[in-house]
Amino acid sequence: MTFKPLAMAAIATLGAGSARAGEAFLGVYQHDIADRISIGHFEHGKEIVGGFRTASLDELSFIWKPHVHFLVGLNTDGGTDYAAAGFDWRFKFGPDDRFYFEPGIGASIHTGDVNLADPNDPGLTPAQVAFRIHQLETKLDLGSRFLFEPEWSLGWKATDRWSVEMSWIHQSHAQLAGPQNPGLGDFGLRAVYRYGIDK
16 A cells, blocks of 8 residues: 555645645654553554644634644554544643644554454464464554544644644544454654644
8 A cells, every 4th residue: 555645635735725824744753652542562663754734724613623634654664654634623821822732533544454364263274373373463453444543732832933742643443343453552743834824
């Protein structure tokens, strides 16, 4: 699976929306962490996450004017890559509103393993059973190609254009696609560039 078409669409959308307002971001995340929601530690390397989000949209006032985000995550060690899109809501606080908390929810698609072979299938040789058990113990099987994507970020507006965010991204299917649901958690820091009018 490749995310090249999705990345091209994101770039086109970002260019088309630059006359309005929004933010572009790029960050480095610790990948596949154990965060009490995700099991963690199946995959290694860092996740390089880039994307953009719109300003708060008056057109979506019926759901409290969220930002819309699009992001792509690429793993540096051959692990799971993903793309996600969804909504965020920003809550500002502190002196001059320079700090903010921004929870969000979206949906994602990924390149990782889904539904690895069952070692309890009948007719397997001992070697085949051992191989399948090893696969289950060492590979991240997310249980579904499509996942929910809750996230949050805690940001500091350093200047009118630049912010720094601490960010958490989670992906899972909440057992709607079956019991296999280890979840995937990434946590890191990202730089954010604001273009257009700040909202």
